[in-house]
Amino acid sequence: VKPVSGAGPGGAPLLGGSLGDVGEDALVRAVIGRYRPPPPLLLVPAGDDAAVLDVHGPLVVSTDTLVESADFRRDWSGGHDVGVKLAAQNFADVAAMGARPLALLVSLAAPADLPLGWATALADGLDDETARAGAFVAGGDVSQSPQLVLTATALGVLDGAVVRRSGARPGDVVALAGRTGPSAAGLALLLAAGSPAAAAGLAPSASALVRAHLAPRPGYAAGPDAAGAGATALIDVSDGLLRDAGRVALASGVVLDLEPAALAPPADLVTAAAALGDGEVAVEWVLTGGEDHALLACFPPDAGLPAPFVAVGRVIEARDEPGVLVGGGPWSGPDGWHHFA
């Protein structure tokens, strides 16, 4: 339903060209043209020095970056996929404070030979996932770079209390909204097969797992819903369940004891692991896989868990030091994703 963005400065169609062919101003016009009309609270939209929003009360802000090669591959991900992923990881951080997504700003640093069609597909993906989050794209920036690097900043608003990482107390229920593991499984399938098409043939569940890796679609409402239900701590699981649970444990000065039965890998992960010839890896995907952007929360023992939260453990006292246990004992495998490691 979105129009092709018209013609370039010399009347040539834009979508066949590269960024170098069309130049900055035409690129900005083409990209802005992909976004849905903003709501009235965007007082000044993209196109001026800055955007102006009508905000009242506490504002939640977060920024996150995707780097080609490190975070995505253009032979695996279309521009739309990358746009969805960039919006998702930013809004997940906003939801993880208990906030409702409000707006997104996007910086595109791109080589001059990037096809314009890729940049407009990126804008479409950003716009789609931003709309799915109930937010809008408020503005952005383009610049030239040998490396394709995308940074977004998400804004959100709090309707109730902010939920930090530091409020978990012994006796709380540890709960998860959304799944962990599909993105890591999808990546493993892609690495084994070499392409999304080849990966899809590895197992019946493979295609959906690959999609979960390339373009995650987290549930953002779980964040404000957790806040409304009295959550004591909340975090976006972006670097792996064990690693992010460890951050809650450290900030709260407690131990999170995860229940192995609640974290048993579902059938789609088990069959994908079997297809890769390593049945054991499915548990690892669940415990250490990042980028699904599930939300991990702690709730007082008497709080009802709002859907889709599911109990996955208990908060206990830290006798020695804060940390994470699985079934009362330490987990001996890797704990998740480390940048610069």
Next chain:
Amino acid sequence: VKPVSGAGPGGAPLLGGSLGDVGEDALVRAVIGRYRPPPPLLLVPAGDDAAVLDVHGPLVVSTDTLVESADFRRDWSGGHDVGVKLAAQNFADVAAMGARPLALLVSLAAPADLPLGWATALADGLDDETARAGAFVAGGDVSQSPQLVLTATALGVLDGAVVRRSGARPGDVVALAGRTGPSAAGLALLLAAGSPAAAAGLAPSASALVRAHLAPRPGYAAGPDAAGAGATALIDVSDGLLRDAGRVALASGVVLDLEPAALAPPADLVTAAAALGDGEVAVEWVLTGGEDHALLACFPPDAGLPAPFVAVGRVIEARDEPGVLVGGGPWSGPDGWHHFA
């Protein structure tokens, strides 16, 4: 007055290492430790999923990116310089809406072999210029990238009316706060001499011009002051006076006629141009040099110009099409900086 940020995970001093030596969490702690204590309106500081700010009323947001090689060179610019420049170009956009700088978010995408000392100097530069702007660093993100790419998002608040690019009317006075040209002159000196030290020897004014290029220090208060004085249009001159004046002309449907006498190059630019053996280039620096982040405003004819605004022209009716004239006629040289050109 800033402490060295302590020791790495294994007790090793951090500053001698690279990002790959210390890892993400230690890097984040080291960088956060460089920032001044935030004011009470930062309800949740960096270290959680997102920062939370107490905002009431219209919020101004803008994002801008610096890419190594394209926008800065590490052999010319220290981390502190790049931090100052990144903060300056972002807050200049906020000021150009008539807003007061409030907060900055920063994304650092860096190679693993980046020296940690460079990253902490970057944080210091960001913090210094952010404090100079009357704002604070609210949070950020680090990720690994073969290319060093820095993106910041600036937030600002409006005490009065927002000033867009589109309000200039025939009869208005065109005025400039800050100078245009020093940054372009500094770059030309650097390109000719090959290094800041060698460039400093080219002319008596060279050292200051090189500093203006590497670490611009614009006056942000001119933005809200212009709004308070009734400015009809306002823009950050980041791509050159002619090009950015052209954006005001286009958005407002008018012609901006600049007065050559008001734009005559001052002595420091004239001597720098002479040292480079091209006396004519000084005028070009003034008309097309970007990155000084002067503010260009239009004021009603009866408005007093707030300091440090100086009249540089008049707004006249667009008989044929909107645009910019110099002394009543067209300018035949280049008009300024184009990305992807």
